[in-house]
Amino acid sequence: MTMASYLTGLIGSGIGPSLSPALHEREADRHALRLLYRTLDIDTLEEGPEAVGELIRAARTLGFDGLNITHPCKQLVIEHLDGLSPEAAALGAVNTVVFRDGRAVGHNTDVTGFAQSFSRGLPGAATDRIVQLGAGGAGAAVAHALLALGADRLTVADRDPARAAALAAALNARFDGRRAHAAAMQELPAHVARADGLVHATPTGMAAHPGLPLPTGLLRPSMWVAEVVYRPLDTELVRLARELGCRVLDGGGMAVFQAADAFRLFTGREPHPELMLDDLADLVAAPSL
Numbered sequence: 451m452t453m454a455s456y457l458t459g460l461i462g463s464g465i466g467p468s469l470s471p472a473l474h475e476r477e478a479d480r481h482a483l484r485l486l487y488r489t490l491d492i493d494t495l496e497e498g499p500e501a502v503g504e505l506i507r508a509a510r511t512l513g514f515d516g517l518n519i520t521h522p523c524k525q526l527v528i529e530h531l532d533g534l535s536p537e538a539a540a541l542g543a544v545n546t547v548v549f550r551d552g553r554a555v556g557h558n559t560d561v562t563g564f565a566q567s568f569s570r571g572l573p574g575a576a577t578d579r580i581v582q583l584g585a586g587g588a589g590a591a592v593a594h595a596l597l598a599l600g601a602d603r604l605t606v607a608d609r610d611p612a613r614a615a616a617l618a619a620a621l622n623a624r625f626d627g628r629r630a631h632a633a634a635m636q637e638l639p640a641h642v643a644r645a646d647g648l649v650h651a652t653p654t655g656m657a658a659h660p661g662l663p664l665p666t667g668l669l670r671p672s673m674w675v676a677e678v679v680y681r682p683l684d685t686e687l688v689r690l691a692r693e694l695g696c697r698v699l700d701g702g703g704m705a706v707f708q709a710a711d712a713f714r715l716f717t718g719r720e721p722h723p724e725l726m727l728d729d730l731a732d733l734v735a736a737p738s739l
């Protein structure tokens with residue numbers, strides 16, 4: 451019997467250390483599938499991010515089954531696709547492309563991945579008032595997921611106020627009820643004081659950007675805290691919030707569920723996100739990182 455085989459990969463900048471190849475290939479091994487996951491780093495190409503169109507055409511010709519797309523190509527890739535999923539169309543960003551039946555279709559599993567991680571990791575969490583710090587690529591996906599899950603009021607702050615304002619406006623254009631608001635960084639204390647939960651979506655806390663994204667005194671034990679940073683899993687924010695007694699969601703769930711959703715799209719097989727979470731914890735803890 452011939453073993454099913456898949457050719458997949460990731461397009462983006464600085465993706466050498468990505469954990470996606472290992473996450474996808476380990477999951478494929480559990481299904482006894484032959485799946486290769488290659489990194490296609492645009493930094494090695496003269497054209498830069500604009501090369502994404504060329505890479506999509508080449509991947510299609512070479513028989514790739516699918517690709518993940520990351521910074522800075524999530525928007526640039528759209529004009530090179532034949533169709534978009536509802537999430538990708540609404541957000542205007544694609545992190546997964548599936549090549550099937552002669553078509554290239556874009557999806558956004560950052561949105562679906564965060565939504566599943568949130569529902570699994572913080573069941574029953576109150577979402578009347580949420581404060582989100584960070585309005586970049588991850589922030590846009592997370593905010594979309596939170597409003598889709600029914601959050602009543604989402605206040606977004608970013609050190610670039612124009613980004614927070616643009617994200618709130620885009621969300622309000624997409625969802626009923628003007629539920630998104632932009633706030634200045636100085637207004638953060640007042641908003642956090644009334645919030646059920648805080649979502650952190652800036653790079654602060656990554657190994658390369660250590661530290662806390664907001665003054666420690668603002669957190670209360672009655673709040674939940676959701677982090678998007680996952681390298682390390684235990685960021686300073688995650689550790690501090692746990693010590694205080696907050697319900698805490700680390701960034702690993704979003705990373706795993708977005709990969710699991712992409713794996714399902716690439717292969718049609720039902721992934722094992724609980725086992726992928728163990729894989730991620732192993733990979734993040736590996737000394738080479």
Ligand code: NAD
Pocket residue numbers: 521560583584585586587588589607608609610613651652653654656663678679680701702704705706708
């Ligand atoms: P980005 O550069 O697109 O956006 C970051 C935003 O944070 C920017 O708008 C910036 O102005 C703002 N910012 C930075 N420092 C700030 C601070 N101290 N206070 C307020 N605002 C600040 O980056 P991104 O792609 O959104 O990634 C953000 C983080 O999310 C990264 O650590 C990335 O690794 C992580 N991420 C995680 C997942 C996951 O699956 N868990 C997915 C995507 C990204």
